[in-house]
Amino acid sequence: MSSVYSFDADAGDIRQIKKVKEFIREFYSESKKLWYLAAPAIFTIASQYSIGAITQVFAGHVGNIQLAAVAVENNLIAGFAFGIMYGMGSALETLCGQAFGAKKLEMLGVYLQRSWIILNATAIPLTTLYIFSTPILKLLHQNPHISKAVGTFAVWMIPQLFAYVFTFPIQRFLQSQSKIYVMASVSDVALVGHVLFSWLFMLKLRWGLPGGAVVLNTTWWFMAVAQFVYVVSGACGDAWKGFSQRAFQNLTGFVRLSLASGVMFCLELWYFVALILIAGYTKNAEVSVDGTSICMNISGWTLMVGVGFSAAISVRVSNELGAGHPRTAKFSVVVATATSLFTGIILGLIPILFRSRYPPLFSKSSSVQKLVYDLIPLLGFTIALNSLQPTLSGVAIGAGWQSYVAYVNIVCYYLVGIPIGLLLGFVFNKGVKGIWYGMIAGTVVQTIVLIVMVLRTNWNKEALLAGDRIKKWEADPQPVEYS
Template sequence: METSENYRLSEPLIGSNIEHEINPHDANKPVDDLEEIKSVRQFFKYAAAENNTLWCLAGPAIITSIAQYSLGAITQVFAGHLTTLELDAVSTENMVIAGLAFGIMLGMGSALETLCGQAFGAKQLYMLGVYMQRSWIILAIMCLCLLPIYIFATPILLFFRQDREIAVLAGKFALYMIPQLFAYAMNFPIEKFLQAQSKVMAMAVVSVAGLVFHVGFSWLLIVQFKMGLIGAAIALNTSWWLIVLCKFTYIALGYCPGAWSGFSWLAFRDLGSFARLSIGSAIMLCLEFWFYMFLIVLVGNLADAQIAVAAVSICTNLFGWQIMIFFGMNAAISVRISNELGARRPRAAKFAIIVVLMNSVSIGVFFFTLILSLRDVYGVPFTNNPEVVRTISSLAVVFAFSLLLNSIQPVLSGVAVGAGWQWLVAYINMGCYYLFGIPVGYIIAFPLNLGVQGMWGGMLSGVGLQTIILIFITLRTNWKTEANEANSRIQKWGGSLKNDMENVTSNRDNAA
C-alpha cells in the first residue's frame, strides 16, 4: 500500500510547520491510512513506532503536568511542617476552592484540544491563534463569575459543615490566592495551543524552571522569613504567573509560525458557538475534579475531622501526582486522536488508543504495587503527626486500587476530548460519579459506619462504572465516521473564522 510521506505512522505530525490546508475539493477523498495489521510481528513493529510517537508527546506533557501540580503540592508540604490546622487550611483551599477553579479553567481550556488538534491535523494553522484568544476571553469572563467563591469561601465551607477553624483559615488563604485564578485562565489555552502543535518540550522546560523557582521562593518566604500562609500565597501566585508569562513569550517570539500572527479582533467573533464546546469540556472535566473535592468535604463530616481531612488530603495529594502522569498520557492521546482524525486517518487513531492503554495499565500496576509495599511509610514526608500517619496507612488498599483504576480513566477521557465527545462524557460522569458513586460512598461511610475507608471505597465504585462505560463506547466507535466528521466539527464549533481569514487575506491582496 502506498503511504503518504506526511502521514506515515513512524513520521507523525510532530514538530511539522505545514502552513497549507487541505483542498476543499478533496474533502471526501480518502487519505492514506495505517495499513491493516495481519501478524503479531507487524503489530509490534507498528506498536514500537507509535510508542515512540506517543512518548515524544507524553514525556514532556507528563513533566509539565507534574511540575504544575507540584506547585500546590509543594506548598502543602511546607504548610504541613507549620501546624496541622494550617495544613488542613491549605489542603482545603487547594483541593476545594482552587480545585473547583482549576477544574473549570482546565475543562474550558480543553475545548482547544479538539479544535486546535483537528485544525492542525487538517493543516489549517491560521485557526489556532484566534482559537486561543477566544478561549482567553471566555475564561476571563468565567474568572469573574468564580470570584464570589473565593471571596465567600469561609461561609461556603461552613455551609457544607466543615470544621470552623479550618473553614476560617482556608477562607483567608483563598482571598490571597485570587491572582492564581486569573493565571489559570491564561495558562490552559496557551497549553492546549502548544500541545496541538506538539510544542511540548518548551512547555516542560518552562514548567520545571517554574517549579524550581517555587521551591526556592517558598523556602525563602516560609522557612527563612517566617511569613506563614502569606508567604505561601505570594510564592504560589508568583510561580504561576511566571510560568504563564514565559510560555506566552515563547509564542510571541515567533516559535509558532503560521499559528500565531498577533492579537486579532476576530477573537470576538462567534464566541457563542465556541463557548458551547468550552462549557461541554468544562462540565466533563469538572465532574471528575469535583468528585474528589466532594471526598474532602464529606470526610470533613466524620468524627475527628482534622485527622481525617489531613489523611485524605495527603493521599489525594499523592494521587494528584500520579494522575498528572496520566494527564500527560491524556494530552498525548488527545493530540494523536485529534491530529489523526483531522488528517482523516481512522485506523491510525484506533491503533494509537491501543498503544496508550498498554502503557497506562503497566504504569498503574507499578504504582499499585508501590503503595502496598510502602503502606506504613508513604505518609511520613507530609506530616509530623503519628496519628495522621496511621490513618494514611489504613487507607493503603483503597488508595492503591484508586491509582490502578485511574491509570485507564484519564486516557479514555483524552480519547473523548480528541474525538469531540465532551457532552456525552459529561452525562456519563454525572450518572456514574454523582448518582451512583457518592451515594454508595455515603451509605458505606455513615449508616454502615465504615468511616473514611468506606467513603473512598464507595466512591471508587463510581470511577469503576465510568471506566467500563468508556471502554465499551471506545470499542463500539466507528472511527471512519469520526474521521469524516472531524472537518465538519471544526466548522461547527470553530465558527466563521475561515471565511473571516480569507476576507482579511483578500483585502490585503487588493490593497497591495
C-alpha cells in the first residue's frame, strides 16, 4: 500500500507541477499581448498629458501667476472638457472593440463617425465654460488675480477643445484594432516639437502665455490631423471605407452609451481635480494651488501607466468577449490586475526616494517647494493606490459596465471621499494634507467595490451580452453606403 500511495502522491505532484507550468506559460503569453498594447498606449497618453504639463513647467519660469493660470486652466477648464470628450469617446472602446472581435469591421468606421457627430455637438456648448471661466471662478471664490489670468488663457485655448473632438474617437478606433504604435508615434513627435517650440515662444522670444497658447493649440491639432490622414489613407482596410450615411442612424442609443462613458470617466478625473479647486480655499491660496497642482502633475504622469493598462485591458476584454471567448477575457483581467498593481507600487516608491529633486523643477518659490516636499509621501501612496483603479475601469469599459461604475464613483468619491477631505482639511485644520487624506479614503472604497464587481462577474453571460450588443448597434441589415 505504501508504494501505491507513494506513486499516487508523486503523480499528483507531477500534475500540480504541470498545472503551475501551464499557468506560467499562459500568464507569460497573455502578458506579451497585454504589453504589446499597454506599452505604446502608455507612451501615447503620457505624451499627450505631458504636453499640457510641459506648458505648465515653462509657465512656472515666467511667473507664479502665470503658473497658477496654466495650472487651473489645464486642470479645471480644459480638464473638465478633456474629461467629457475623452470619456464620451471611450464608448468606442466597447463598441469598436467588440465589433472587431466579432469580425464586423465595416461597423468600426460608422461608429467613429457617429462619435464625431456627438462630440462636436457636445463641444459647442462647452465653449461657454472657456468664455466665462473668470466669472465662474470668482463665483467659486477663487483668487481674483488668478481667475482673471485663467479667463484670458482659457479663451485662447478654445481651438484645443475641438482638437479633442477628433483626436479621442480616432484613438479609440485605432486602439480597438491594436494599431496603437501609430498613436504613439504621432504623440511622441508632437511632444518633441511641443517642448522645442514652447521654449522658443514662451522663454526665448518672451511671448509668455500667448506663446504657450499658440504652441499648445498647434500641437493638439497636429495630432488630430496626422491621425486622420492615417485613417483615410487606407491603412485600416475594411474598418474605414469612407463617410457613410449610417453615421446618422441610431444616434439616440449611441448618445446614451457615450454619456454613460463620459460620466464614468469624468467622475474619476474631476475627483482629483477637485483637490486643486478646494486648495484655492485654504490660507495662502496661491502657494496651495501651485504646490498641489505640481503634485497632481507628478501623479498624472505616473497615472498614465495605469491608463495605458486600462486601454490595453479594455481592448483585450472587448475583443475576446466579441469573439465569444469568456475564459480568455477573464484570464486577461487577472494578468492585467497583477501587472498594474506591481508596477504602481514601484512607481509610488520613486517620488518618495527622490523627494528633494522634484520641487525645484517646477517652481522657483521656496514656499511652493516646501509644500511639495511635505506632500510627496502622500503622493507616493496615491500613485501606488491608483495603479489598480484604471485597470479595473478598463475592464468595465471593455465589458460595457460604464453606467454601473458611474454610480459607484458618485457614492465613493463624492459622498465618501470629498466630505471626509473637507472635514479633515477645514474642521480639523489639516489643510491640503487633510483634504488629500479624504480623497485617498474615497479611492480605497471605490477600488474595493470594483474588485468585488470583477470577482462576481459571470464571463459567459458577458460574452452573450456582447453578441447581443453587436447586433443591436448594427442599426439595420442594409448594405453600408459610403461616399
